[in-house]
Amino acid sequence: MRSDLKTSIRLALCLTACAPYLSVHASTTPEATEFDELSRVTVTATKQATEVVDVPAAVTVIEREQMDREVVQDIRDLVRYEPGVSVTSGYGRFGIGDFRIRGLEANRVLIETDGIAVSDDFSIGSFASNNRNFVDPMMLKSVEIVRGPGSSLYGSDALGGVVSFVTRDPQDLVDAGESSHVGARIGYSSDDDSAHAAASWAQLGQRWSGLLMLNHREGSELENQGDVDSVGSTRTQANPADTESNNLLAKLLFAPSADMRWRLALDANESSTLTDVLSSETTSATLRVREMDGDDHQTRARLSLGQEVDALDSLFADSLHWQVYRQDSETTQLTREDRVGISGGNEVNPTLREREFNFDQRVTGGEFTASKSLQTGGWTHRLTWGVEATRTEVHQKRDGRATNLSTGAVSSTILPDVFPVRDFPISTTSEVAAYLQDEIVSANGQWRLVPAIRFDHYDLDPTVDPIYAQDNPGIEPSGITRDRVSPKLGLVWQWTDALSLFGGYSAGFRSPPYNDVNLGFTNFQFGYTAIPNPDLKPETSDGFELGLRWQDTNVYASLSTYLNRYDEFIESLIAVDVDPQTGLLIFQSRNVAEAEIKGVELKGGLSLATFNPNWDAWELRFAAASSRGDDLTADQPLSSVDPATATLGLMYRADHWGAELVGRFAERKDRLPPMATTTGDADAFVAPGYGVVDLLFDTRLGEHASLNFGVFNLLDKKYWEWSATPNVVATSAVLDRYTAPGRYVSAQLDLHW
Numbered sequence: 001m002r003s004d005l006k007t008s009i010r011l012a013l014c015l016t017a018c019a020p021y022l023s024v025h026a027s028t029t030p031e032a033t034e035f036d037e038l039s040r041v042t043v044t045a046t047k048q049a050t051e052v053v054d055v056p057a058a059v060t061v062i063e064r065e066q067m068d069r070e071v072v073q074d075i076r077d078l079v080r081y082e083p084g085v086s087v088t089s090g091y092g093r094f095g096i097g098d099f100r101i102r103g104l105e106a107n108r109v110l111i112e113t114d115g116i117a118v119s120d121d122f123s124i125g126s127f128a129s130n131n132r133n134f135v136d137p138m139m140l141k142s143v144e145i146v147r148g149p150g151s152s153l154y155g156s157d158a159l160g161g162v163v164s165f166v167t168r169d170p171q172d173l174v175d176a177g178e179s180s181h182v183g184a185r186i187g188y189s190s191d192d193d194s195a196h197a198a199a200s201w202a203q204l205g206q207r208w209s210g211l212l213m214l215n216h217r218e219g220s221e222l223e224n225q226g227d228v229d230s231v232g233s234t235r236t237q238a239n240p241a242d243t244e245s246n247n248l249l250a251k252l253l254f255a256p257s258a259d260m261r262w263r264l265a266l267d268a269n270e271s272s273t274l275t276d277v278l279s280s281e282t283t284s285a286t287l288r289v290r291e292m293d294g295d296d297h298q299t300r301a302r303l304s305l306g307q308e309v310d311a312l313d314s315l316f317a318d319s320l321h322w323q324v325y326r327q328d329s330e331t332t333q334l335t336r337e338d339r340v341g342i343s344g345g346n347e348v349n350p351t352l353r354e355r356e357f358n359f360d361q362r363v364t365g366g367e368f369t370a371s372k373s374l375q376t377g378g379w380t381h382r383l384t385w386g387v388e389a390t391r392t393e394v395h396q397k398r399d400g401r402a403t404n405l406s407t408g409a410v411s412s413t414i415l416p417d418v419f420p421v422r423d424f425p426i427s428t429t430s431e432v433a434a435y436l437q438d439e440i441v442s443a444n445g446q447w448r449l450v451p452a453i454r455f456d457h458y459d460l461d462p463t464v465d466p467i468y469a470q471d472n473p474g475i476e477p478s479g480i481t482r483d484r485v486s487p488k489l490g491l492v493w494q495w496t497d498a499l500s501l502f503g504g505y506s507a508g509f510r511s512p513p514y515n516d517v518n519l520g521f522t523n524f525q526f527g528y529t530a531i532p533n534p535d536l537k538p539e540t541s542d543g544f545e546l547g548l549r550w551q552d553t554n555v556y557a558s559l560s561t562y563l564n565r566y567d568e569f570i571e572s573l574i575a576v577d578v579d580p581q582t583g584l585l586i587f588q589s590r591n592v593a594e595a596e597i598k599g600v601e602l603k604g605g606l607s608l609a610t611f612n613p614n615w616d617a618w619e620l621r622f623a624a625a626s627s628r629g630d631d632l633t634a635d636q637p638l639s640s641v642d643p644a645t646a647t648l649g650l651m652y653r654a655d656h657w658g659a660e661l662v663g664r665f666a667e668r669k670d671r672l673p674p675m676a677t678t679t680g681d682a683d684a685f686v687a688p689g690y691g692v693v694d695l696l697f698d699t700r701l702g703e704h705a706s707l708n709f710g711v712f713n714l715l716d717k718k719y720w721e722w723s724a725t726p727n728v729v730a731t732s733a734v735l736d737r738y739t740a741p742g743r744y745v746s747a748q749l750d751l752h753w
Contacts, residue, residue, distance in 0.1 A: 037061075037605065038551045038558065044144040044164040046439065046450065047153055047384050048371055053549055056450050056490025056502045058560045058601060060085075060145040064172070069658070069698050071710040071746045072137045073189050073196075075099070081647045081662065083601045083625030085145055086723035091737045092239065093275035093294040094129045095222065097121075100723055101147055102564065103597045103629045103641035104160025108510060108539070110150065113165040113267065116302055117157070119329035119361045120394070122515060124423055127294075128357035128398060130331040134269060134300045136247040138185065138198055138215050141168045147601075148562060149508025149543040152452040152488035155388070155433050156511040159541055159566070167249055167267060170209040173202040173752075180204070185215075187748030191712070191741040194219025194243070200752075209253040218244045221275075223744070225718045226736035235279040236736040245271035259311040263323075268301040279737070280337075288347065291338040300329040317370035324366040333357040353414055355400040365390035378443035385436045392429045394514060397422050397467065421471045425462040427514035432457045437488075450490040450504070458482045458511040462518050477518040478534030484509050502560075503546035512536035516570050516589040528585040530573055537591050541566045550604075557604030569593030592633055597641060599627025619651040628671070636673035642722050643669040643687070657699035665691045669722045675729055683730040690719035709747040716743040 038053040040061040045052075052059050060082060072078050076087045076096060088097035088105055098121055099109050106121040111132055123129035143165055150158035173181040181202040188195045196217035203210050220243065226236025247269040254262040275294040282289050306323030337353040369386035399420040402411045412419045435454035441447070462477035490504030520530040547560030568591040577586045603623040609616035624646040629638030649662035668689040674681035693714045700706045718739055725738045 037556050037603075038549055042144050042146075043166075044162055045146050046437065047369055047386065048382065048439075050439075053500060053551060054448060054492055056448070056492050056504045057506070057545060058084075058147045058547065058558070058562075060147075060603075062143040062145075064141055064168075067137055067140065067143075068706075068708050068748070068750070069660075069696060071187075071189075071696065071708050071748060073187065073194070073746060073748075074137065075133060075135065077746075078137060078143060079145075081623060081649070081664070082145070083603055083623040083645060083647075084147060084599070084627070084642075086642050086721070089222075089724045090726055091224075092279070093241070093273065093277055093296065094123075094131065095273070096133045097131050098133075099163050100640065100642065101145070101161035101163075102562070102599065103627060103638055105640060107157055107513065108159040109161055109163060110154050110158040111163045111165075113302070114167055114265065114304065115164075115323065115367060116304065116325050116327055116365070117363070117390075119300065119327075119331075119359075120513075122359055122396065124398075127335045127355050128333060128359075130298075130359040134298070134329065135165050136215055136217070136245070136269060138196070139167050139213055139247060139249045139267070140165055141172050142166045148545060148564060149506045149541045151456075151484075151486040151508040152454050152506055153435055153437065155431065155454060155456045155486070156458065156484075156509060156538075159508040159510045159539060167251075167265070168211065168213065169251060170202040170204055170211040170253060173200060173211065174204050175752075178204075181752060183750065183752035185748060185750045187746070189219075189744065189746040191744040191746070192219045192222045192243070207255050209255070211249070211251040213247075213249040215247045216245070217247075218242075223741045224737065225739040225742050226734075228734075228736070231278045231281045233279065233282045234734065236734050238737075239275055239278050241273055241275040243271070243273045245269065259309060261308045263304075263306045263308070265304045265306075266302070267304075268299075270297070270299040272297045284342075286342055287339060288342055289337060289339045291336075293336045295334040295336075297332045298330070300327065302327040314372075317372050320368070320370040322366065322368040325364070327363045329361050331357070331359040350405040352403045352405055353400065354403075355398065355414070358395070358397045358399075360395040362393045363390055364392075380441045380443075382439040382441075383436070384439070386434070388431070388433045390429075390431050392431075394427045394429075396424060396515075418471070420467050422465075422468045424515045424518045424520065425464055425468045425477045427518070428461045428463070429511075429514060430459045430461070431511075446494045448492040448494075450488070450492075452488040452490075454486045456484045456486070456509075456511075458484070460512075460514055460517060462514070472520050475520050475529075475531060477520070478532040480512060480517055480534055480536070482511055482538055484511070484538055498552040499548065499550050501546075501548045503544075506543045506545075508541035508543060510539040512538060512570065516572055519572060519589060527583065528587060529579070529582075530587040533588050533590065536570060536589060537568045539566065539568050539570055539591075554607040554610045555605065557602070559600070559602050561598075561600045563598040564596070566593075566595040566597070569595060594632040595629065595638060596632055597627060597629040597638065599625065601625045617653050619653070621647075621649045621651065623647045626667075631673070634673070637671035639672055639684070639727065641671075643667040643689070658697070660696040662694045662696065663691060664694065665689070666719075666722070675727055685725065685728045685730045685732060685735060687720040687722045687725050690717060692717050692719060704751060704753055706750045707747065708750075709745070711743065711745050713741065713743050718742070 039051050041049050042052055042059050042061050043049055045055040045059045079085045084102050086100045098106050101109050111118045118132045118134050121132050146162040150162045154162055183200040185198040198215035200213045221238040221241035224238050228236040250266040252264045273296045277292040280292045304323050304325035308321045310319050312318055335355040340347045340350045367388045372383045374381040400414050402414050433456045437452035440449040460480045486507045488506040492502045494500045517536055518532045541564055543564045545562040550557045571592050572589045573587040574590050576588050605621040608618040626644035627641050629641035631638055644667035646665045649660050651660040666689055669687040672684040675684045695711045695714050697709045721740050
């Protein structure tokens with residue numbers, strides 16, 4: 001079935017790609033270039049609709065049209081041309097990882113969908129990894145990225161920034177002047193041989209409106225440029241995999257008046273990956289792994305109910321928004337390993353090892369936000385205040401068994417574990433917060449001052465069950481309670497009609513996570529134990545930013561420089577002591593690290609009409625980011641900071657079609673700490689610099705169809721993206737494993753009525 005779907009979609013897209021040359025609708029009349037990057041509206045940056053040019057921080061708004069033009073198929077594609085932002089990934093079975101903003105990643109970056117945070121990132125060992133890749137870009141209206149500490153509005157986990165996904169509403173699908181929409185979309189990408197088919201429906205009414213979107217996607221492993229198709233540790237080609245995902249978005253809106261809307265939303269997705277982990281089928285003097293397979297499955301479902309009121313005659317608010325929600329997410333990963341011992345050149349004790357990893361998270365919560373405008377003298381105030389409350393329940397477990405294939409004997413012991421185990425107890429966290437922000441604008445609009453403050457209360461309550469108690473005898477997990485106040489102060493000065501300066505200070509923090517507070521296990525055979533740490537302090541940051549923006553008819557540009565100082569970083573499971581009674585080596589999570597990351601980012605566009613009015617259909621766009629990160633405690637560079645990157649694109653826009661040639665460039669990653677190995681420190685692999693070229697093309701095929709097409713890495717260059725390169729020694733013989741895909745094509749056809 002999968003091959004039939006992909007073959008059909010490839011054929012349809014190939015036939016459609018010829019249509020622009022035949023269609024009578026394809027005009028060559030140029031369109032005037034419009035520069036709206038800095039005029040795009042962000043809600044995430046200030047909790048209220050505000051143009052980017054008026055925000056005292058670096059903000060990116062990626063709209064639906066841009067996602068289509070750049071043929072975005074996943075979150076890696078989403079930030080392909082964004083300075084200072086990347087998406088991590090790895091070789092093997094777990095694929096796409098998490099967003100990295102200015103050197104911070106995983107749970108230090110807040111990711112939310114329609115104001116609701118997605119599940120936590122958690123991984124342990126080689127067979128368990130829960131990521132946060134829970135979104136299908138097709139369901140999105142826009143994506144907003146706020147760089148730098150965001151705790152003054154978003155609390156814990158916004159230490160490095162915020163990525164906010166905004167899903168589509170019925171009015172986003174229905175054409176102007178129409179009341180209904182029916183649509184279909186098919187797409188294909190050759191980098192992972194993936195195809196997707198989607199259907200959408202929307203209806204607008206005087207009071208009731210609705211939307212339903214469905215998308216099915218299936219594919220294979222992400223290709224690299226390795227050429228060793230062997231079995232075992234020398235393999236450099238990607239491991240074979242089959243992937244499949246299904247996504248659903250449903251909304252029902254009720255507007256009893258022009259100023260009030262009720263919104264009921266259901267957002268759900270599931271994904272599965274079957275991986276033949278050929279690279280792990282290794283042979284040594286004493287052991288041979290004959291087969292290893294991974295079966296990974298993730299689900300997420302969110303149900304929310306909310307209300308928006310635009311016009312209130314109230315002392316405390318002119319407008320308000322609230323929502324209550326519940327979100328369930330679950331990761332289940334199964335690993336099947338067929339192995340045999342080697343003794344005297346003979347195979348002995350054939351064993352089937354089966355492991356299971358579960359990570360379940362349920363979030364129940366609500367939020368309320370209100371806005372009030374006031375006049376004091378010649379200044380206008382827009383007060384934004386709100387409260388939030390969430391309750392999160394987390395269950396994590398690893399299970400497994402080993403079956404002797406000769407005798408049939410079954411054991412629950414796979415060293416160093418005696419299954420089942422919980423790496424931390426069942427945990428419930430409760431968070432309550434209140435915040436206040438004031439946007440103060442001078443009478444002439446030249447000055448905008450934005451102070452904000454937020455109070456967060458965090459409570460962790462662990463529960464000991466028989467599984468945790470058996471695996472951690474005598475260990476009593478710790479509950480913690482923490483309070484935190486996070487201030488912010490921003491300033492925008494509109495120097496001229498085109499030029500503005502912005503800057504400010506913002507504080508960030510991250511509450512001690514449940515897994516670090518109570519991550520624990522005891523292994524008598526290997527002589528160690530991990531114990532809780534109830535004294536963990538929150539990770540904190542102080543962020544400073546200064547920048548300028550320019551926007552007029554033919555040019556826009558944004559330049560910012562920043563300095564972020566981080567304190568009390570939590571390092572997991574540090575060896576701290578030896579128990580005098582048991583002789584066990586004690587591990588514990590501790591606050592130890594201080595870090596500093598600083599850098600500069602540039603983004604802009606230029607119409608060539610600046611030089612010749614006849615060139616107004618041509619546009620040059622550019623972006624660049626460079627940063628430096630240091631672990632001040634260890635006096636070493638931070639490996640998580642991406643090397644300097646840049647993009648340069650030349651775009652042509654006609655009446656019904658457009659094309660762009662884009663170059664992506666990266667500097668050599670040469671500031672790396674030494675790598676700890678079993679034989680001592682070693683030099684880490686230094687990813688070389690690169691430059692690759694992409695070609696984008698889009699066209700309207702009449703009134704009801706459009707085609708977006710891209711050829712990526714056009715010159716088939718071999719290169720490494722640092723965000724996809726794990727810690728690997730420079731002398732590794734399998735560096736080609738971590739290469740990016742060679743030349744590939746991606747296309748999607750959209751039909752709508």
